[in-house]
Amino acid sequence: MNIQAFNERDQTTTKVEFEGSKVKDLLHYLKLSPESFLVVRNHEVITEEETLQDQDKIELLSVISGG
């Protein structure tokens, strides 16, 4: 699966190729905790169990802020 991911925390966009098809597979590949990120596709928040499509554009929004 190939997707494009924007990470809010470090403000970078990267192309990601990973095994699997679900949001949780992507987060696992990127070593991101599902507790610390919300995933948005086409302006809609999606859950960890959602199936992604090849070439999807994803935003990874950090849950943790402040300090």
Added chain:
Amino acid sequence: MQCNKCQNHAVITLQHGNLCKNHFIDYFEDKVFKTINKYQLIGRDEKLCVAVSGGKDSLTVLYLTKKYLEKNNIPTSNLVALAVDEGIDQYREKTLIDLKKFCAEHQVPLTVVSFEQELGKTLDQAYPIINKDAQKKPCNVCGVWRRYLLNKHAKKLGADKVITGHNLDDEAQAIIMNIFKANTALAARLGPISGVQEHDLFIQRVKPLYFCAEKEVRLYTLLKQFQIKFTECPYSKEGYRHHIQEMLNEFEHKYKGTKQGIVNSFLAMLPLLQNQEKEAPQTIQQCSRCQEASNKEVCNACLMKETIQNA
């Protein structure tokens, strides 16, 4: 994924199932209002001061406090917001912009006080001096001064309560930190209402988001379209809390309900901890320098201020 209550697309998976946008917003607001009612966090005739930073937690608690007042026909004229500008370069000035817009939009009067005005230095300038010998991180300096200024200025504003945006994650982290450091005296001051003993010098602090996970708060702000830029305190990864946060998030992912379990277990034990503290209460007196509350002759904020002046 579909919502468990309707045919709409789910935005979150909770312990008890999946919820869509509208059902999540109802669930979240209901949880906050039930917390306020159960622990009697807000009284009808009280002046309320919301401690705000411009981040997701404080804007959510400000918005929902106002909504709670309106829902219960309590005048919103008794609601004010108070922010502390610590003086952290490239951080606080960004959140204050969002905060000022939000308060103007929701017609809540905002007061901003700063470390620099009140104590003579920004946090960036102060902590290398104060912590020079102790090798401590800025969080200890920031914590003391923030609490000090919030209490002092909430009193000036005539507040009966200070409302904070502490969430379930914050509380679970604080509980574990105090257990790991065997600090039962500090643990006894946690809970939806902070503090063990009431005192004229202290304004009671209350936490309406006590049972809301950090992820839920962020989702709520996103779905409500609050305009919040992503910001992270540059010092946040340096603290002990950050390690606890990572550990708890890993546990929560593997074992859903871990944070809730920590907080619920703690609430069952809290009366015992509080009774233990009441048996040997700390003497609260006025600081001989600033006349604010202190458990010794000179309060920690004044001691830190003097360290800077003598450097």
